[in-house]
Amino acid sequence: MIEVIDLTKRFDLSRKQKKSLIQAEKKVSENAVDGINFSCQPGRIFTLLGPNGAGKTTTLRMIATMLRPTKGTIRVAGFDTVKESESVRAHIGFLTGTTGLYGRLTPREIIRYYGQLHGLSLKEIEERQKIYFDLLGIWDFADKRIEKLSTGMKQKVSIVRTIVHNPPVVVFDEPTTGLDVITSRNIMDLIRSCKKEGKTVIFSTHIMGEVSLLADDLAIIHEGKLCYNGHFDDFKRAHSGVSLEDAFINTVNGEVVK
């Protein structure tokens, strides 16, 4: 489970950054995330939807303990992200569309590395590796260097890296960005299988199609503030008769909810 309470993240902008924002006729706000609240439940897919620069990545990075909140609290699997950050990291898997892999290592070495970092024994790593390598068909290239693999192959390895330690919480930050249809499908399947296994899943996107395919719960974020937070079915009912895209735009332009 993930609980986000009154979460704020403030970045100190340099003079140059402020100037470029003004030039682009954008609002100069140093709060990338501004007092948001939500919770994600196990066995459900929580979708964070918002345009570019809305604060999605910042929120997810705070959940994953990469960034410290300026204000507010986040609890992941019962652990505080600031006070118990290492325990939080032991309980999450994290995948983004731009996540890279070490080009000079092989898939087998990468899985062993992350497995060991998560405290798994070599035997446990072997067992889990077998399950996922069988499932995703990785054995054929298990000992080839990552730099020699196709994008699809790499993404399969990334998937195994994300869940090798069987985390109860999985964070996906725009996981399909830049990927082709087949590779995106693999990611979508992973998200669904995580849900089936009863994991808490949060994923961010700006693609409406992905929302309608996956979301159980939905939060819409714009300029660091939440514009909607509730069940996706309720959202659809409230905007029946209009397309999802229009519903999103209406929500973003409408009243902000807490």
Next chain:
Amino acid sequence: MTKFWIVFRKEMIDTLRDRRTLLVMVLIPLLAFPLMMKIVTSVTSAQVKKTMEKRLVVAYIESIPNSALLTKLKGESLFDLRTDISEKEIKTGIENGRVDFGLVLSPEFNEELSANKPGTLQFYYKGSDEGEMTKKRIDALLEQYEEEILNERFGRLGLERNIASGLNIVHRDVATMKEKIGEKIGGLIPYLFIIFCFLGSMYPAIDLAAGEKERGTIETLLVAPIGRMTIVFGKFAIVVAAGLFSVVLSFVGLFFSIKSMSEIPEEFIGAFLTSIEPITLISILLLLIPLSVLFAAIMLAISIFAKSFKEAQNLIGPMNFIVIIPAFIGMLPGVKLDMMTAWIPILNVSLATKQLMMGNADAGLLAIVYGSSLILATVALLFCTHWFNKESVLFRS
């Protein structure tokens, strides 16, 4: 296995598979000394051979025939003797390269010799590098001729030849061969060791921080249950090891090139090997550890700050000068390790290495060098870890 070792092991595999790193960290240090020495000795011996075997055009003018000198000149098979050139033409001939040397005997030359006076002659030459070297061949011939004149005079007067020597100076150089070698090459070796220590660390430092950011692998590492300090120390240890490994390899290259080079005299090889006895070598390596830590910490901090591999290269590139200048000053003759230079980073290590090779290192000054280098390295490392914890640096965009 602790998490530090897990990170260290992975970074080591990753680093050793990077061709660019291998080239700078392994191949160049290993081959630099053998190649450098081979090139220097080959070029020098080829140059000497060329100068000694070059046919020289020697213009000779005498108002009254002096058969003795002329016979000597004619006896040299590698001289093309020209007696048909005027004194004015000699000067222009040397300037435009048609003539190498000119000897012009004064009209009173024979009279002067007969009167037991020095015979006056003008010796025209061009004092460029090659000219200076070939000039020695004419000098040797003239000295031989002068000796014959003097022997004839002393014999005629019934005197011993050595009556003309007022002093018999016997030079007793108390410097050991180790000190002489230390003075001659003791400056160059630490210079090269420092450069290799820097270069060896450079690519791993860039790749393990800026490269990791560029590839997007940093996020996966930051969400693993491992402290940021452990990540930094794991990476840092590899960068330090890479620098020291380069130094050790450059030493191996130096050792084998000296041992295998036939052009180097046996006496020199023996003295060199005694000047780098195990205790000296260990002391030099110990000196280079804090320096390597300093380099690693600074370069890793810069690399963490950089957004990309290229930016890190651009930022670290100018550091070359900061390293080269003090290392070069340490190579200059006369610059010694004292209470002031012992505090100057890089220069102090260079000078201390030189003293260690000469075998006359001052324990107190060495302690200052070790101490100050360690303090500086610790500060740099603390800064590096602080930097790695800064969100604005780690996620700089």
